[in-house]
Amino acid sequence: MKVSRYRKEGGISYSLGATVTMEFLLRCPEDIESVILHPGFDSSAKEDILKICRGNGIEVSTDVKPFNILSQKENCFVIGVIRKKDMKIDAGDHVVLVNPSNSGNLGTIIRSCAGFGVTNIAVIPPAADHYDPKTVRASMGALARVKVEVFAGFEEYRKRFPGNNLYPFMLDGSVLLQETEIKSPFSLVMGNEATGLPPEYKDVGTPVRIEHTDAIDSLNLPIATSIGLYEATKSAFMQK
Amino acid sequence: MKVSRYRKEGGISYSLGATVTMEFLLRCPEDIESVILHPGFDSSAKEDILKICRGNGIEVSTDVKPFNILSQKENCFVIGVIRKKDMKIDAGDHVVLVNPSNSGNLGTIIRSCAGFGVTNIAVIPPAADHYDPKTVRASMGALARVKVEVFAGFEEYRKRFPGNNLYPFMLDGSVLLQETEIKSPFSLVMGNEATGLPPEYKDVGTPVRIEHTDAIDSLNLPIATSIGLYEATKSAFMQK
CATH class of the missing domain: 3.40.1280.10 (SPOUT methyltransferase, trefoil knot domain)
Structure with missing residues (x-):
């Protein structure tokens, strides 16, 4: 899985970290293009992530390079590749x-x-x-x-x-x-x-x-x- | 003025930036050991800072090196060298x-x-x-x-x-x-x-x-x- 640095003009964003990525997997799996795992990722959340990805046909890869490109944080072991979408707000508060x-x-x-x-x-x-x-x-x-x-x-x-x-x-x-x-x-x-x-x-x-x-x-x-x-x-x- | 990286165990801290340093100069000038100005500092706040320092006998120096050591921010042009003190809270809320x-x-x-x-x-x-x-x-x-x-x-x-x-x-x-x-x-x-x-x-x-x-x-x-x-x-x- 090749990734590039985030660009505002591009169509792709990234969720950095297991918790953040899990929110997108649970709420809007259709927006996730793929998920990248760090080779050192062995949290109990791993099975949950793999299961949701399987269920939604989301590609999963394991690779250390994207983490070097995208994350400065040491405790980031999961990256979600997110397709941006245009959102329209609803009436209300x-x-x-x-x-x-x-x-x-x-x-x-x-x-x-x-x-x-x-x-x-x-x-x-x-x-x-x-x-x-x-x-x-x-x-x-x-x-x-x-x-x-x-x-x-x-x-x-x-x-x-x-x-x-x-x-x-x-x-x-x-x-x-x-x-x-x-x-x-x-x-x-x-x-x-x-x-x-x-x-x-x-x-x-x-x-x-x-x-x-x-x-x-x-x-x-x-x-x-x-x-x-x-x-x-x-x-x-x-x-x- | 020689400075070292901040150490929790040391007796010195630093206020990074003109606004932050000004607060200390106004509220507790007795805690300020010295003030360091970036050679590129030419804001209107400079005269105020120099005046308070003169009035309180606080040493002022101009040097770029401390900024390279202490600050990653590009918009930091003033450093206050602050003597830490033990504070005791008062009764109340x-x-x-x-x-x-x-x-x-x-x-x-x-x-x-x-x-x-x-x-x-x-x-x-x-x-x-x-x-x-x-x-x-x-x-x-x-x-x-x-x-x-x-x-x-x-x-x-x-x-x-x-x-x-x-x-x-x-x-x-x-x-x-x-x-x-x-x-x-x-x-x-x-x-x-x-x-x-x-x-x-x-x-x-x-x-x-x-x-x-x-x-x-x-x-x-x-x-x-x-x-x-x-x-x-x-x-x-x-x-x-």
């Missing part, structure tokens, strides 16, 4: 990421979205690549559980989902998150790690802020997004 | 980290703690090193704003603060976070990234859980900690 720049952060946000059951994520470019292997890995495979759609711009997103209640998260948002009722279908709109949302988002929907001390400039982006998700979904979890 | 293993996560948690005004952090080893330059950098310098104390064990911590209300965060915690009144002085007790808290913590205080779907095994540790901090401090922010 959304997280909207405007210019997220860090692939690890994007993956961590995808993991939280899956955890809080908000499985449709809109991305407004320029943005980190949701199929970057760093994103896939940071998502712990949760990318296999969600839909991520890249829109041309925020206006295009808004036109597709005119009924969504928009909550841009801003340092100078007019209302406190804990005092705001987040109404479904909601869109939690988050800005860039360093610069936040552009000021014009203050005229969009209900701008909320997560109050913090002036000891820090801002919360880390995945943390702010996850606090928003927690607050927006907690009543649903309480009713269960 | 605490975050207690039991066996946190990742220095980046530890730094991100420190940043959130500073943001939510919980500036006393207890660490139960084995644990990532709060003075690791990776931790310092992930904290965005917020380490200069908090106290971190390493205890021999959880029992030692508990004996020092017998009046604290303990809230261990566990996947099978008996109560939902959103249905729990977190009473000051509180201790939010968080486990290891991969394994969580040992099961015996279910008999400690009030074990809480952050409900999430079964799409993920757990939330990322800094995110779970920050959601706990948000929930525990939000009424104080609302009263302001």
Whole structure:
């Protein structure tokens, strides 16, 4: 099995690690082109992986070279070769990421979205690549559980989902998150790690802020997004 | 100025980057042994840095070599040489980290703690090193704003603060976070990234859980900690 370094423009991505690859095998085996095992891989997960691959006609090879090319981590023994696909998000609750720049952060946000059951994520470019292997890995495979759609711009997103209640998260948002009722279908709109949302988002929907001390400039982006998700979904979890 | 690679056992750590170093210069200049500038550093922050150093008798040198030794990041132009100190936490609200293993996560948690005004952090080893330059950098310098104390064990911590209300965060915690009144002085007790808290913590205080779907095994540790901090401090922010 020959592999090349990941390219954003290419049609292929990689899941690095057994846990991450297993998520894709379980959730969307049709997207897996092949699985590569490290010669030193002898975990109990091996039989499970082989069984799923057999059941789905997925080619399995054993080769050390792809690991040298694709992974810097010592504890990576399984690689999934994933066919990228264009995803379309569904109507409902959304997280909207405007210019997220860090692939690890994007993956961590995808993991939280899956955890809080908000499985449709809109991305407004320029943005980190949701199929970057760093994103896939940071998502712990949760990318296999969600839909991520890249829109041309925020206006295009808004036109597709005119009924969504928009909550841009801003340092100078007019209302406190804990005092705001987040109404479904909601869109939690988050800005860039360093610069936040552009000021014009203050005229969009209900701008909320997560109050913090002036000891820090801002919360880390995945943390702010996850606090928003927690607050927006907690009543649903309480009713269960 | 000669520098060596960071060593946990040594008495010196490093703040990598202008923003992080500035936090230390502003908050605890007495802990800064010297500041090293990259020959290519010409940001507007340079005058501020030089001024604070002059005012506090901190030696400043310009040299490219330390950057090659200490920093892999291209955008690092300032290094602070920090004298480590033993910190003792004060009575009050605490975050207690039991066996946190990742220095980046530890730094991100420190940043959130500073943001939510919980500036006393207890660490139960084995644990990532709060003075690791990776931790310092992930904290965005917020380490200069908090106290971190390493205890021999959880029992030692508990004996020092017998009046604290303990809230261990566990996947099978008996109560939902959103249905729990977190009473000051509180201790939010968080486990290891991969394994969580040992099961015996279910008999400690009030074990809480952050409900999430079964799409993920757990939330990322800094995110779970920050959601706990948000929930525990939000009424104080609302009263302001």
